[in-house]
Amino acid sequence: MERAVRNTRRDDEYTEFVAARLQALRRLAQLLCQDWHHADDLVQVTITRLYVHWHQVRIMDHPEAYARTILVREFLRQRRSGWARRVSLTGDIPDWRAAGNDHEDAIDLNAALANLPPLQRATLVLRFYCDQTVDQVAEVLGCSGGTVKSQTSKGLGSLRLALLPADPIGDFGAARPGSDAVAGEVRHHG
Amino acid sequence: MDEKAMRALFQRAAGANVPPSTVDVARARKIGRRHLRIRRAGVPAASFGVVIAIGALFAGGVLPTAATDQPAAAAHAHNANARKPEHASGPMAPASFDPLAIYASFGWLPPGFSVVNPPTPQTATQSFADVNGPNGQSVALTVYAARQCSFTGPFWSPPKGTFQLTDGGKHKRYLHSRLYPRGLLCQQPGTQSLPGPILPGGHLADGHPVYLMLDENGHPTALAWQYARDGWAVAQWSGPRPAHITKIAAEVRYQSDLRLAFPFRLTGIPASWKVAGAGSQVEGGKLRGYLLYLRPGQDPQGITILIEPPYPNGCVNIGGKTQSATFDGAAGVIRSAGQDACFGSLHGMYVYVSSDQVGGALGLLRHVQVLGPDPANWTTQPLG
Numbered sequence: 001m002e003r004a005v006r007n008t009r010r011d012d013e014y015t016e017f018v019a020a021r022l023q024a025l026r027r028l029a030q031l032l033c034q035d036w037h038h039a040d041d042l043v044q045v046t047i048t049r050l051y052v053h054w055h056q057v058r059i060m061d062h063p064e065a066y067a068r069t070i071l072v073r074e075f076l077r078q079r080r081s082g083w084a085r086r087v088s089l090t091g092d093i094p095d096w097r098a099a100g101n102d103h104e105d106a107i108d109l110n111a112a113l114a115n116l117p118p119l120q121r122a123t124l125v126l127r128f129y130c131d132q133t134v135d136q137v138a139e140v141l142g143c144s145g146g147t148v149k150s151q152t153s154k155g156l157g158s159l160r161l162a163l164l165p166a167d168p169i170g171d172f173g174a175a176r177p178g179s180d181a182v183a184g185e186v187r188h189h190g
Numbered sequence: 191m192d193e194k195a196m197r198a199l200f201q202r203a204a205g206a207n208v209p210p211s212t213v214d215v216a217r218a219r220k221i222g223r224r225h226l227r228i229r230r231a232g233v234p235a236a237s238f239g240v241v242i243a244i245g246a247l248f249a250g251g252v253l254p255t256a257a258t259d260q261p262a263a264a265a266h267a268h269n270a271n272a273r274k275p276e277h278a279s280g281p282m283a284p285a286s287f288d289p290l291a292i293y294a295s296f297g298w299l300p301p302g303f304s305v306v307n308p309p310t311p312q313t314a315t316q317s318f319a320d321v322n323g324p325n326g327q328s329v330a331l332t333v334y335a336a337r338q339c340s341f342t343g344p345f346w347s348p349p350k351g352t353f354q355l356t357d358g359g360k361h362k363r364y365l366h367s368r369l370y371p372r373g374l375l376c377q378q379p380g381t382q383s384l385p386g387p388i389l390p391g392g393h394l395a396d397g398h399p400v401y402l403m404l405d406e407n408g409h410p411t412a413l414a415w416q417y418a419r420d421g422w423a424v425a426q427w428s429g430p431r432p433a434h435i436t437k438i439a440a441e442v443r444y445q446s447d448l449r450l451a452f453p454f455r456l457t458g459i460p461a462s463w464k465v466a467g468a469g470s471q472v473e474g475g476k477l478r479g480y481l482l483y484l485r486p487g488q489d490p491q492g493i494t495i496l497i498e499p500p501y502p503n504g505c506v507n508i509g510g511k512t513q514s515a516t517f518d519g520a521a522g523v524i525r526s527a528g529q530d531a532c533f534g535s536l537h538g539m540y541v542y543v544s545s546d547q548v549g550g551a552l553g554l555l556r557h558v559q560v561l562g563p564d565p566a567n568w569t570t571q572p573l574g
Contacts, residue, residue, distance in 0.1 A: 015219070019215065026208070026211060027204040027208065043213045047213065048218040050218075051219055052222045054222075113203075117307070117310070119310070128193070128196050128199075129197070129204055146494065149530060150542070153496070154481075157540070
């Protein structure tokens with residue numbers, strides 16, 4: 001009886017946690033997978049693992065970060081480990097037609113992200129969507145800060161080329177007050 | 191576009207056109223409870239059905255067996271006594287690859303498939319080739335040098351008791367272990383190698399066997415075969431399984447003499463520095479080199495040289511304190527206490543270098559000769 005009560009409490013806590021974060025996990029997964037079907041598959045695997053480890057997750061300082069780490073690592077493992085893990089969802093696959101609103105920026109970014117290798121894509125999504133620092137991204141990806149920096153630089157370069165082919169020079173120079181960041185134009189020093 | 195604008199763009203993209211969820215939380219609880227119940231009984235739930243099915247195949251002698259049937263003490267156990275039913279004679283696979291050359295390439299592809307940039311740099315132990323096809327199909331080929339892959343007996347993955355240190359070393363996170371009956375284990379540098387369950391998958395045109403690699407639900411997701419003695423290749427697909435995957439595998443060419451041409455040459459670097467990885471991308475219809483990772487560095491990618499044709503606003507402020515720098519008359523930025531340097535147009539090329547060695551990025555750059563944007567001037571000997 002006591003175990004049944006504990007299990008019910010565990011399930012309630014877990015369900016409340018997942019329900020509150022489900023949409024955020026789905027959006028993160030979609031940015032990585034570039035496909036809502038695969039994104040939901042990835043989230044299904046992630047929350048299943050969360051349940052198995054819930055006794056540890058529930059006492060962590062940042063359980064959301066743990067969920068995000070599982071999701072990103074599973075995404076990368078599916079792409080390169082040689083033995084992808086898939087979850088079969090029950091029911092018919094819905095026909096998701098484009099919504100009424102025209103989100104051209106979103107379409108452009110998603111198309112540009114889709115052309116990036118998985119590690120660059122994951123790095124940029126963690127840096128610019130999840131707003132993680134270089135060190136935090138390195139911990140999630142299990143790599144060094146140097147790798148994060150080079151993957152970010154390369155990925156951003158590709159994105160900018162894809163998104164702003166005619167962007168006038170000047171934005172970059174205003175990136176950060178007080179910095180001496182240099183735009184693509186040449187300045188003469190000395 | 192600065193960082194702030196990039197973040198805003200990501201937020202808009204993530205929030206656009208969100209369809210109804212098909213994630214089933216109740217099902218996650220149900221599957222999770224089953225995992226927990228059976229884990230307490232000592233057998234992994236997700237592979238329970240697969241364990242029974244594969245066990246029958248081993249009993250019938252269909253799959254190769256290791257000399258011992260004891261669970262491997264560690265996921266990296268290599269059983270030198272395992273019977274090898276294929277490539278028992280014949281040439282050995284190379285002990286290592288030259289990262290500056292393409293070792294394996296697709297000899298045949300179905301209509302609609304085309305070569306794309308390999309997502310990972312070539313290394314001394316792994317060669318990569320990727321293709322995209324219609325309907326979201328793609329095939330990622332990984333060819334391993336000799337003795338990088340081996341059959342395993344029953345194995346726990348990861349080894350029981352494995353933990354990760356988190357929060358700056360304050361906490362231990364124990365990883366969940368599962369028991370698999372048989373698998374193929376290939377070494378993955380920089381990450382913990384994990385064997386994958388396998389099933390017989392038929393034969394290539396030359397009669398050598400292939401194996402289907404399974405996910406934890408028993409679904410085939412890749413083809414694996416020995417291309418030479420002690421040398422394995424794996425072709426993983428995403429999207430629908432390509433109808434001709436076995437033919438694609440059979441027609442892979444090895445020992446290609448294609449050397450990557452790089453737009454730069456290194457001069458006067460220590461003889462002890464070796465290439466840890468070389469990145470390539472499709473330029474003008476050909477695979478060309480653009481990225482080198484060098485050792486020694488404290489991090490395998492701690493010495494990075496990335497040089498390619500320029501594009502507008504190539505050097506983006508990726509955070510951290512930056513300062514202006516000039517090199518050979520070109521303006522750029524340095525950051526991370528001089529470890530990174532970026533020039534949007536240095537001798538007509540975009541240049542990014544990173545070095546964790548004494549002298550930093552600019553010290554490294556003094557050893558880099560940029561050859562300009564004309565591929566006719568590029569070199570297949572970037573180390574001089």
